[in-house]
């Protein structure tokens with residue numbers, strides 16, 4: 001992983017860790033409502049790996065993720081970043097797969113190559129086809145370039161529906177009827193799906209058109225790993 005020291009990150013200038021009572025192996029730069037950070041929180045929880053949250057406020061003061069200090073840690077100016085000792089790793093899918101390779105007790109991917117590819121395909125449909133179009137910086141760009149002509153929320157709802165519809169079709173045929181998840185138990189795909197559905201609900205997508213997705217969300221919502229990763233249960237949650 002990328003050594004943080006390579007970027008001489010003055011970490012102390014960012015928000016201080018909110019759960020600093022004990023030194024943990026992992027630290028996660030996160031924001032309570034970030035769906036990409038939410039994915040990694042679920043993966044860490046499923047694997048039973050404790051971590052310390054380091055909140056990065058994506059909105060306050062124009063966004064802490066854009067500060068020079070934070071860009072020393074992630075030159076992309078995005079959350080999440082996983083820190084392990086002095087090593088920083090970016091991109092939620094790379095982080096989840098790294099954890100999966102290192103901690104095998106609770107696999108996020110099946111063993112069989114074709115099954116692995118199918119799960120990755122569904123996961124990437126969330127990560128590459130839905131999420132990037134709806135990211136905060138895309139929203140800000142649309143607001144700036146198309147004021148009054150394009151409603152950024154309509155844009156988001158459109159791309160979420162466009163993305164969920166084919167996922168739903170694929171799941172109807174493949175979802176595991178006995179477990180209620182895509183496979184025997186939640187894994188990489190659920191780590192990505194559940195945060196995207198959280199966003200969809202937040203912005204008012206009518207999810208009744210996607211009953212299989214909703215049933216997976218309901219099943220996952222019963223598990224502590226998902227409950228503890230939920231935005232409202234984060235130390236930086238702003239619940240007013």
Ligand SMILES: N[C@@H](CCC(=O)N[C@@H](CS)C(=O)NCC(=O)O)C(=O)O
Nearest residue numbers: 034035036078079080091092136137
């Ligand atoms: N592909 C990246 C996406 C990361 C990402 O876009 N994070 C969002 C929050 S969900 C972010 O930091 N946005 C800040 C911005 O757009 O300025 C990943 O999977 O880690």
